[in-house]
Amino acid sequence: MPPQVVVVGAGPVGCVAGAMLAAGGIEVTLLEAAPELPRQLRASTFHPATLDLLDHLGVVDEMIRRGLVAPRFAYRDRNHGVVAEFDLGTLADITNYPFRLQCEQYKLCEIMLERLGRMDNVTVRFGTEVTGATDRGDTASALLASGETLVADAVVAADGAGSAVRKSLGLGFDGMTYQDRYLVLSTPFEMADHLDGLAYVNYISDPEEWLVLLRTVDLWRALFPVGDDETDAEALGDRSVQGRLNGIVARNEPYEVIHRTIYRVHQRVADRFLVGRVVLMGDAAHINNPLGGMGMNGGIHDAVLLGASLAAVLRGDIDADRLDRHAEFRRTMAIDYVRRHTHQNARSLAAPDGAARQRALDQMAARAADPEEARAYMLQASMIDAVTPMREELEELGVNPRGP
Numbered sequence: 001m002p003p004q005v006v007v008v009g010a011g012p013v014g015c016v017a018g019a020m021l022a023a024g025g026i027e028v029t030l031l032e033a034a035p036e037l038p039r040q041l042r043a044s045t046f047h048p049a050t051l052d053l054l055d056h057l058g059v060v061d062e063m064i065r066r067g068l069v070a071p072r073f074a075y076r077d078r079n080h081g082v083v084a085e086f087d088l089g090t091l092a093d094i095t096n097y098p099f100r101l102q103c104e105q106y107k108l109c110e111i112m113l114e115r116l117g118r119m120d121n122v123t124v125r126f127g128t129e130v131t132g133a134t135d136r137g138d139t140a141s142a143l144l145a146s147g148e149t150l151v152a153d154a155v156v157a158a159d160g161a162g163s164a165v166r167k168s169l170g171l172g173f174d175g176m177t178y179q180d181r182y183l184v185l186s187t188p189f190e191m192a193d194h195l196d197g198l199a200y201v202n203y204i205s206d207p208e209e210w211l212v213l214l215r216t217v218d219l220w221r222a223l224f225p226v227g228d229d230e231t232d233a234e235a236l237g238d239r240s241v242q243g244r245l246n247g248i249v250a251r252n253e254p255y256e257v258i259h260r261t262i263y264r265v266h267q268r269v270a271d272r273f274l275v276g277r278v279v280l281m282g283d284a285a286h287i288n289n290p291l292g293g294m295g296m297n298g299g300i301h302d303a304v305l306l307g308a309s310l311a312a313v314l315r316g317d318i319d320a321d322r323l324d325r326h327a328e329f330r331r332t333m334a335i336d337y338v339r340r341h342t343h344q345n346a347r348s349l350a351a352p353d354g355a356a357r358q359r360a361l362d363q364m365a366a367r368a369a370d371p372e373e374a375r376a377y378m379l380q381a382s383m384i385d386a387v388t389p390m391r392e393e394l395e396e397l398g399v400n401p402r403g404p
């Protein structure tokens with residue numbers, strides 16, 4: 001009988017982990033608490049390095065069909081327009097996908113679940129809440145809210161930021177919470193007809209209120225900070241929503257608003273990503289500021305490396321201490337790469353005073369103007385620099401993340 005793994009959570013990370021394990025010959029049971037796939041608007045950017053990794057699972061062409069290819073991203077001043085623009089097309093020598101793919105995370109889940117549903121060695125159970133997991137030495141178990149216990153060779157916790165598995169293991173989730181909450185609004189109004197040189201991804205600096213403006217296939221999404229002087233209800237109310245959108249492009253009629261969401265932003269990393277035969281990945285293991293779009297992407301990187309190495313350990317192809325090292329490596333990347341860069345992005349956009357704001361803009365303009373500096377910056381922003389250090393290990397595990 002093949003080794004068995006229970007994966008908790010059918011978000012992007014659980015789906016990718018399940019697929020990596022199943023492709024590695026493991027029998028997978030994927031448990032999802034929600035009665036059907038959650039389709040809230042959350043992450044919507046896939047970076048080049050993540051697309052190179054997802055190529056291994058043969059899903060990228062379909063994602064591209066359902067998403068929007070964004071080769072350029074820009075930094076703007078709200079009053080003066082484009083300050084710096086970066087063309088990911090110049091990375092075509094190092095990635096097969098020299099662009100950000102704007103594609104809602106639930107679309108990846110839909111594509112993956114459709115494929116997992118066709119595999120004999122995968123069972124997907126919706127409406128199945130897990131309350132905790134236990135490491136039992138050479139097996140692990142997942143306890144279900146129904147009272148059922150599933151014993152397997154390993155359990156993967158991909159059950160998101162509030163992870164019941166992480167809590168049941170007593171792991172710390174240390175870090176900080178930002179003072180500002182983030183308000184995300186989406187509208188079908190065509191902003192690009194009114195703002196010169198608008199890219200599909202724009203970081204917009206402003207002395208009063210910075211914002212991020214992103215295009216998805218059907219909508220423009222705008223993300224704004226919300227300070228202590230506004231309650232959630234006030235920020236989500238029509239007065240705030242229409243006022244903020246009119247601050248981007250002033251209109252005589254009200255904006256049609258398709259989604260409005262407010263959420264708290266944190267930087268937190270679990271004490272450990274591996275407890276015996278229980279592996280933590282994605283938001284269950286680390287959460288961060290969304291500026292730069294590295295949260296879900298980093299989680300997918302966890303799922304590819306840890307999914308492939310867990311499968312190899314369970315097949316007996318590599319020693320368990322390799323999985324240990326990979327889990328520690330992913331934890332280091334969550335701290336030294338994802339947390340560092342997303343925090344820097346937040347600090348430079350939200351620079352507190354006029355001089356600091358101008359310095360951040362000047363620095364970005366200088367970067368974009370120097371081809372070598374621009375390339376170095378894009379290698380970091382595209383997360384290619386995050387995947388390069390695990391390339392050799394991935395190749396040894398039979399995953400080829402290389403570009404052309």
Ligand SMILES: Cc1cc2nc3c(=O)[nH]c(=O)nc-3n(C[C@H](O)[C@H](O)[C@H](O)COP(=O)(O)OP(=O)(O)OC[C@H]3O[C@@H](n4cnc5c(N)ncnc54)[C@H](O)[C@@H]3O)c2cc1C
Nearest residue numbers: 009011012013033042043129130159160282283293295296
């Ligand atoms: C409002 C919002 C906006 C965001 N915007 C961005 C963004 O713009 N860019 C970005 O990079 N990131 C963003 N994020 C973060 C991003 O969505 C996450 O990094 C990403 O979803 C992580 O994927 P995951 O699979 O680890 O967790 P999740 O997507 O949270 O998936 C976890 C899954 O596990 C299920 N589950 C939870 N508990 C249990 C349980 N006990 N038993 C069984 N199943 C369970 C959940 O129903 C869910 O399907 C946003 C998050 C939020 C909340």
